[in-house]
Amino acid sequence: MTMGLGLAACASPKPALTNLPTPAPVAKPVFTAEQAKALATSECLACHGPVSTPYYPTLRGMSAEEIALALRNFKSGTKTGRVMPQIVKTMSEEQIAKVAAYLGGQSG
Numbered sequence: 001m002t003m004g005l006g007l008a009a010c011a012s013p014k015p016a017l018t019n020l021p022t023p024a025p026v027a028k029p030v031f032t033a034e035q036a037k038a039l040a041t042s043e044c045l046a047c048h049g050p051v052s053t054p055y056y057p058t059l060r061g062m063s064a065e066e067i068a069l070a071l072r073n074f075k076s077g078t079k080t081g082r083v084m085p086q087i088v089k090t091m092s093e094e095q096i097a098k099v100a101a102y103l104g105g106q107s108g
């Protein structure tokens with residue numbers, strides 16, 4: 001049995017956490033238009049086709065402003081839904097704005 005050895009290793013003193021270099025400020029992640037397009041085509045348009053179904057309304061014909069407003073309202077809870085509140089929960093304001101800008105006014 002090497003149990004004793006394992007325990008001894010665990011009990012070894014931890015390296016001191018002082019004098020570590022100050023981490024560089026983390027740049028705010030940028031959500032690019034490319035990423036917005038990828039998210040819109042892989043996620044949003046998987047459910048939102050060109051024609052509304054009984055379950056999924058189409059986004060066709062909605063402007064970027066209307067889509068962004070709907071997403072913000074799902075996020076704040078002013079607009080209710082079975083699906084969207086969960087989806088927008090993880091989206092940042094930047095993501096909402098850019099995905100809406102991509103989807104708004106496009107024909108698909």
Ligand code: HEC
Nearest residue numbers: 043044047055056057067070071081082083084085087099
């Ligand atoms: C899993 C399927 C699904 C995905 C993925 C999805 N949606 Fe939805 N969406 C729905 C459903 C269902 C509704 C109707 C409201 C509800 O039940 O949540 C809806 C409603 C909406 C509405 C309101 C439409 C209206 O007529 O008021 C908008 C805007 C919208 N979604 C945008 C998006 C965007 C943008 C994405 C991608 C970030 C997205 N949706 C991803 C299923 C989905």
